[in-house]
Amino acid sequence: MADHTLVFIVLGLTLSAFVWGRFRYDLVALTALLGSVILGLVPGEQAFLGFGHPAVITVAAVLVLSRGFERSGVVDVIAEQVLRVGDRLVLQLIALTGTVVVLSGFMNNVGALALLLPVAMRLAREHDTSPSFLLMPLAFGSLLGGLTTLIGTPPNIIISSYRGSITGENFGMFSFFPVGAVVAVVGLLFIVLVGWRLVPQRAGKASTEEMFDTANYLVEVKVDEDSKAVGWSLRELQHELEETIPVLAVVRDEKRRAGHAFLGALREGDILLVEAGPEEMKLLEDKAGLRLGIDPKEEEAEGEEGRTNSEEGRDGRGDERSKDKDGDEASSAQDRNSGQSASDSNPAQADRREGGEQEKAKEKKKNKKPGVDTKGLELVEAVVRNDSMMVNRTVTQLRLHNQFGLHLVAVARDGSRLKQRLRDIRFRAGDVLLLQGGESNLTESLTTLGCLPLANRNLTIGQPRMLVVSVLIFAAAIAAMLFDVLPAAVALSVAALLSLLVGVLPLREGYQALDGPVIVLLAAMIPVGQALETSGGAALIAENLLVFGVDWPIVVTLVALFLLAMLLSNVINNAAAAVLMAPIAASLASGFDVSPDAFLMVVAVSASCAFLTPIGHQSNTLVMGPGGYRFGDYWKFGLPLSLLVLVVAIPMILLVWPL
Template sequence: MADSTQVFAILAVTLAAFVWGRFRYDLVALAALLASVLLGLVPADAAFLGFGHPAVITVVAVLVLSRGFERSGLVDLIAEQALRVGDRLILQTLVLSGTVLVLSGVMNNVGALALMLPVAIRLAREHDSPPSLLLMPLAFGSLLGGLTTLIGTPPNIIISAYRQDLVGEGFGMFAFFPVGACVALAGLLLIVLAGRYLVPQRAGQASLDAMFDTAHYLVELRVPEGARAVGWSLRDLHQAIEEPVPVLAVVRGEARHPGHTFHGHLRVDDILLVEAGPEEMALLEDKAGLEVGPEPPAEDGDGGGDEAGTVDTEGLQLVEAVVRNDSMMLHRTVGQLRLHNQFGLHLVAVARDGGRLNQRLRDIRFRPGDVLLLQGGEGEIGESLATLGCLPLASRNLSLGQPRMLLVSVAIFAVAVIAMVLDWLPAAVALTGAALASLLAGVLTLREAYQAIDGPVIVLLGAMIPVGQALETSGGAALIADALLALGRDWPVVATLAGLFAIGMLLSNVVNNAAAALLMAPIAASLAEGFGVSPDPFLMAVAVSASSAFLTPIGHQSNTLVMGPGGYRFGDYWKLGLPLSLAVMAVAIPLILIVWPL
């Protein structure tokens, strides 16, 4: 079997696994790399050279610098101003999407979205509007902003590194700006003017307050005299009923102990504040002998409505969080994760696709975009969420940080940009130096820097770079290019360029954008060689198209992150995404040919 045929077979299985989503994309990429090595398509001694590739190093440095911007208070300062925008939807969309667009040009676009997402949700709550009207435009704005600079998105870094290998010089820091900025502005204009008509309103379902109105799910259960639960620990209680029902607090006399810190034994007349449905309440009554507590005074509740009444939730340390694409929680249950024992967290409720899941908590296998209601210690809950790979959604207190650190962070980044623009240092070296300077200056700690590095993306890049090179060295890229050349023989070069752009855009909607860029770059170079023209317009077409995943929630992490909080369904994205994709293509191709002529 020819080498090119073997490469095609590996890539076909890899792409199918990416689309299926059963296994994380970093594991799929590693499997593809090892298969290429075993088949002799990638030399064994070069199998892991991709992890030292300048593109990988640059992505790592950008992630660390992004966290530095967050810790210095720069983004909080911007977010605080965004909250003053008022109640006009068109102005809210413009400010939020425009802000995340600008931020995404100088930091990781998922990081920029993660910082502005709580601001958008808080704004929607304060003005009693559906968050769905703001979150999809916010996600798309983060993708558009990445088009403007070298460090805005991994595909730009990958394409620049590929050009370096191809012609001996990569794209500069602002080489993407003339095309990217015009495309981003056109996209932002479409989002602001047409977004409210094309984005679905999920008022009843998407409201996190409605999904997680804990007063309607929390009940007080008393430990009566003679109950089997007398003398039990909370762990004994969970083992007896074989269900991790969250005990949010134990009230003993005048003292109230959070459930995650209560390690004593239950006594008669203890009150347990429990999040439980009818089935769980029956289990607690049958197997532990607990009884529904007395009706609370009217002034402590919200008016009631349940059989068990409502309870005062004040003081509960609850947080809403969304499961990221790279979370360690994916496809695992509460028991497998040992949420309480390992992370000190209680799972209170889960929402998916805008609606609260009613199945038993222990049976839920988490998916990307799930919105969780968790309880934990105020000091540790942030670190636990970061370790698990969850993004907190609850309104956060905006802290402006230390002004000195803000200025230091911006100054360090500015020096790195100047070094790149003046060709004093390659991008990987300049940005790595800036990341190191941020650590030495105390902008962020070493631990925070390591937490900022997106491991799955780094593994994906390091593994897929040699596979992409195998596509080129095996002749596979030339075969695809020859087929496209044959189809476009009677058409102008611009038609083939548009076809390449459309293929890249469609591919980016079903696989990671970095993987799309890695696979499309050698095909673009082969096409340019076949036409006898400059490779630059073809590489630029790949860079823009690979970052234009507007049609599905799985094409980019930004789209997935807003799916749960916005209450979106899979088919909602193309309604705004298709017009936006066509607009991006219509603006980008003429501009690419003007700025980067054939």
């Protein structure tokens, strides 16, 4: 079997696995690489050269620098200004989307979105705006902003490196700017003026209380003298229940202790604040002897109060009858004017009627759910990222409480709370979680799990000195790239190293900033993409495209190339799309005997136009849960935006990069 046929089989299976989504894309890419080595398509000694490829190193350095910007407070200063725009939706869109467009040009676009997502949620809550109007424009803006510079998005880095491999000269830091800036500005105007109107409104999901309806699930249960739970720790309680029922707080001696930090044994009189529905309440009563936290003395007092009220009611009626006998003219006139019936004037019937009303009131009071004070609970919302270790795993498998010190309180998907038991839920990318944990380790735990917090950001965490230092380090790296002092990969790596050395970013957070799945994806797919070229597969695809395009102007072929790369980027990772389409674009340029620059630029722009599906880019997935979007919502907004980018980008590419 010919090598190019084997490459097509490997790529076909790889793309099918990407679309299926059952396995993580980094595992799929690594399988494709090893399969190519076994089939002889990639030499064994070159299998892992991708991990040292300049494009991979550049992406890693940008991820570290992006985290440094967050840590130093650069973005917090910007976000603080965004929060001042007021309650007009158009101004909110301009501020949020415009800011993310600018930020995405100089840092990882997913990182830029992650920093402004909590700001958008806070705006929606403070001004009673549906977050669905803000979040999809924000995600699309992050993709548009990445078009403007070399480091804005991985496809630009990949295309630049590929150009260097075939021409000996990479694209520069701002080589993408003339085309990318025009496309980004036009796209921003479309989003602000028209695009947001194409987004379906998902009302009432802007706050934790509305999304999770928390108050209806929080109840207080009491440890009585005969409760089985006396002497148990909370861990032993969960083990006996064989169920994930989060204990948010333990009240003892009128002092409330957070459940995640309570390590002692339960005593008689303790009150537990738990997240429980009817089934869980029955489980707590049957297996632990816990019941709703109403003290028997309080019940007796309530009974005494009810009897006292009843007696007062009868005394009142006796007094009223006495007044009637004494000839109280005002009372008699009022009775006559009210049209009092004969049956109402009968004392026996009146007593029975009032007794019935008291029984109804007592029953209503009995069934009424006790109020729960949630003040001071450390609850935080977080969205599950595509690369999260939580994806397709349950809370039991993750051991959230034992290993990470977190209680899972509730899960929302597609904008509404899931009603199934917590232990049965397998998490998906885009799920919104309501978690409880200690403030000291909450950030670290969420980072390790691969979750993005949606809580209100503290806009004063940055240190002014580090803010200035981080900007100066980054500016020096950009200058070194512009004046060809250092290659991009080296300049940005030096900047990342300096950020770690001077303390802009702790070393541990620097390693956490490295997006492992993206790094593995790029490193694995680069040799596979080279195999597509060396086997003749790219040339074969280009020849077939040339056959159809020989009678048409080159611009038609560019449009077809744009559409093909754009569709590919909406079903697989955009970096993988750029890796696969770059050799095809170069082969097309060679077939037409023209400069490859225009064809490569078409791939760079189109690979970042993943506006049609929530799985095409992490930015789209991250806003799906908080915005309450459904899969089909994206193309309604994304299709006209994609066509607009096509119409604007092709003429600009031909103007800036003539054939």
